[in-house]
Amino acid sequence: MRMRFIFLFVILLTKIYADSDAYNRGEMLFFANACSSCHGPSAEGSSTYPRLANKKSSYLKKKLIDFREGKASSVSQQMMAQFAKKLSDQDIDDLSFFLSNHKEVPVEDVQDDILGGFGS
Numbered sequence: 689m690r691m692r693f694i695f696l697f698v699i700l701l702t703k704i705y706a707d708s709d710a711y712n713r714g715e716m717l718f719f720a721n722a723c724s725s726c727h728g729p730s731a732e733g734s735s736t737y738p739r740l741a742n743k744k745s746s747y748l749k750k751k752l753i754d755f756r757e758g759k760a761s762s763v764s765q766q767m768m769a770q771f772a773k774k775l776s777d778q779d780i781d782d783l784s785f786f787l788s789n790h791k792e793v794p795v796e797d798v799q800d801d802i803l804g805g806f807g808s
């Protein structure tokens with residue numbers, strides 16, 4: 689009984705650890721691939737670019753795979769396809785995980801980062 693509990697606990701911890709890994713990789717990819725420059729640093733979107741934060745992971749994944757395959761029927765989709773072209777399957781998984789579970793970063797934290805903590 690006790691062994692079983694420990695076993696389940698270890699599985700749970702492993703899952704939490706793997707998820708936070710995917711989140712961090714996704715976040716890193718989001719900034720490294722300039723996704724943030726169009727979709728916004730919090731993936732919040734704008735009048736020109738769609739919001740990505742907290743959309744369904746399966747939806748984001750399908751969109752990115754379609755773009756990567758060059759499915760684009762407008763100029764703005766072609767622009768997006770350019771950025772999806774270089775993503776691996778793993779990249780798409782991690783980006784979709786990060787975006788669908790996106791946690792809002794308070795603006796003050798971002799300012800602190802930019803100003804190296806001398807801002808406040």
Ligand code: HEC
Binds near residue numbers: 727749751772
């Ligand atoms: C140059 C600007 C630009 C960059 C950089 C960019 N995107 Fe986009 N993205 C767009 C535009 C414009 C659309 C909307 C295309 C359309 O009309 O359907 C879009 C659409 C999307 C969609 C579909 C959203 C939806 O709700 O249908 C996803 C997912 C996405 N982008 C992810 C990314 C990721 C991940 C990156 C980085 C690898 C990225 N984008 C980089 C401009 C950009």
